[in-house]
Amino acid sequence: MSNSNSHATGSPYAPQTAAETAAMLDVVGADDLESLFDVPESVAFDGEFGIDARSERATRREVAGLLSRNADLTEFLGRGHYDHYVPSVVDDLASRSEFLTSYTQYQPEVAQGFLQALFEFQSMLVELTGLDVANCSMYDDATALGEAATLSQRVRSVSGDRILVPEHLREGKRAVLSNYAEGPDLTVESYPMTDGVADVPALADEIGDDTAMVYAESPTVRGVIEERLGAIGDLAHDHDALFCLGSDPIALSLLERPANVGADVVVGDAASLGTGTAYGFGLGMFVTREEYLRQVPGRLVGASEDAADRRAYTLTLQTREQHIRKERATSNICTNQAWVALRTAMHAAWLGPDGLVDLAEDCVTRARDLADRLDDIVGVTAPIHGRHHFREFLAHTDQPASAIVADLAADGFAVHAVDDHLVQVCVTETTTDATDEFVAAFREVAK
């Protein structure tokens, strides 16, 4: 068993033999390993953490044992985190150790592979949005939105401190935005929504010359496709405010290019491609116009040439970054989500343009079909917004939403409770096979 190996009481990943350790100690002139630590006695730690070492096998069993406490549910859940099927080839290629165990590309001559992959990721986002400049990732959609807000303050010519966001915004996203807004003294305010989309006249009343940025989403957190993005963009620009649009790469494969509706910045979670569900693990995308290039947060990969005049890639415009500009950097983000961006680019390339458009169209028709089927159930109205949906929609239930959620969980299904009598349902290709059973269970619990 694994406990019989020679590293039972040390790190299995610190490979020196006892003889080597002794020889090395001799070279550095130390009697033993402990004497290498230059820690004063008064702050030295001589206790135990109380963490027992386990073998690989025992650790696996422990993790499996813990995770088995999770209920086995088929998740019809969305609201910003989506389960789309990730092909095996993505797992396989992304797991190649030259990608997985490399660092930020500070020596581009031996990091051309990752740099090219990130350049391709940036190129994909440029095509999807119609904007000019994509960085090569942020943490998630919420932190990307926070960065967009601070960018708006830097680039906007008139001083202003209000960030306007839709009334229907995921709570976590709004909370992160508020945290980012605190340092630069920005104020986050909501504008109303009517029937699932922005109330444009109400937004016109809210917006003013002190507005730094207007944010809208399509699809919204309720899965509604926002129909008046152009009007929202016009309102923002009439007041010299930045127009920031939230979306995701699958939706963008089908929806009108953000550049064509006036978006100055596109943020969102690109993890809808490449990761599946991972408890909220994200991939923030950040795309903007060229005029804001030098204010963009995060890393950028650029094309150049090497000394042999061949195309080569490198991190560029690093004077924006904290390792050079310190407190005058555009952001503190350093480690980002590079490997997730690699996975997303791989997944998009695997699908190709036909596959992406098909997948996006399926996101519309699957939601429409499932809403129609739920609407046939007595005591259920779906969708509550008579609009186009993407992946998800709200259903009104005569029974309390909390009871619907609990009863469905007992039957092996998960949906969101949104309000007293509102539940939200999300469907993707990973749950299509379970739809018939889900509708049957819904019929029972909605009585």
Next chain:
Amino acid sequence: MKYDQARWTDDSDDLYEPLLSEKTSKTVDIEDSPLPDDLTRDSLSLPDPAEPELARHYTRLSQMNYGVESGPFPLGSCTMKYNPSFTEDVAARADAAIHPGRPDSTVQGTLALCHRLQDYLGRIGGMDAVTLQPPAGAAGEFTGIQIAKAYHEHNDDERSEVVIPDSAHGTNFATAAMAGYEVVELPSGDDGRVDIEALEAAVGDDTAALMLTNPNTLGLFERDIEHVADIVHDAGGLLYYDGANLNALLGRARPGDMGFDVMHYNVHKTFATPHGGGGPGAGPVGVREELAQFLPNPHVRERGGNYEHYEPANSIGKVHGFYGNWPVLLKTFAYIARLGDEGLRDASAKAVLNANYLAEQIEYEVPFGPFHHEFVASAGEQDAADAAKRMLDYGVHPPTTKWPEIVDEALMTEPTEGETKRSLDQLAAAFNAVAGDSDAELADAPSRPAAKRIDQVTAARNPQLSWQALDDM
């Protein structure tokens, strides 16, 4: 060796062609969509490789990339250590794929694991409570500084400055500014450590916090840490521990015992979770009891055998849209469980031994000392960046260059515990070969990798950041 230089040098120029190019992209027209025309785009142009082509493309790209499993990677302060395959397997478990929108009662396993990891990290750092939410070290810094800010505001004690040593990581400065603080830069003393007199002059009623890395970026332990803590605490400030170098202290000293009030852990440095070419990381934050009320929402606690999310009384809110980088946390848990007390102690001991051994072997001047896990050599008359390029020709990854600035032509080197004596000797040989090379040889380097020296000036002057922007398309 998977890092196959020979193979790519023989390849054609096509190798440099991005996937999203005219050769491989395809345009589809969007008609008959389930949406009205005014909501949809009319076409989409993206690459369209067949799966075998895709596999070859990315396999080839991987061969043009250097990782820890390609060879030594002694990037000082970045801490590139061997990443066990085993932790990858654990994180890839199908049953770890959970949606964050589930009720707590249906994710007891996930929450139990989070709770156990919070507990482990608290013990390792000497902290009373730990949040797992920050998705990277810099995000951890932001969380920690927001907590410090909330603490002062809670006590009606508005403070405007954060004090940071000149040798600190650039993220410290950026984080303090991002949180709305003025930065007071603290010059290092002649011994490379905090200058107590300078500290006393810098700290006062406006000091919200001192951000400190210990051992610092020169690999030196701040021996006066208790005195430093007293000065900051007496002024009413908090002491923030940048966990980037915690791997040098595991089981020998704990930030909480040294007087630090709040800290972040770089799990990808202290433990071993792959850097992934620049992320994902995770930056859990630990605090002492008094600050636990300010932790991000939600926090995980155990009640009567059940685990639940809850909002700490005076929470700073959220720093990630959901719960942080969960797969990275899972790897961290697996790594800590595998090593246990003795393994973690051993990892630190070997990391420190390796750094001191390597420092002893190389011919460049290595000022200061004694070192913990890293040291900063000076390339002296050579340009450190050129010296680094030349090291690529000797088949190893170079150290971090030109930083920290307090050492001329810095070569900041951290071998980590993952290197054997043999690979350290290989590294030392590379250093020493470069030390003996002429300026002309350095200026022409690298010659061995397929990509020769890359023109970074042109890249910045004429930014071409996508295939669509390429001049020669």
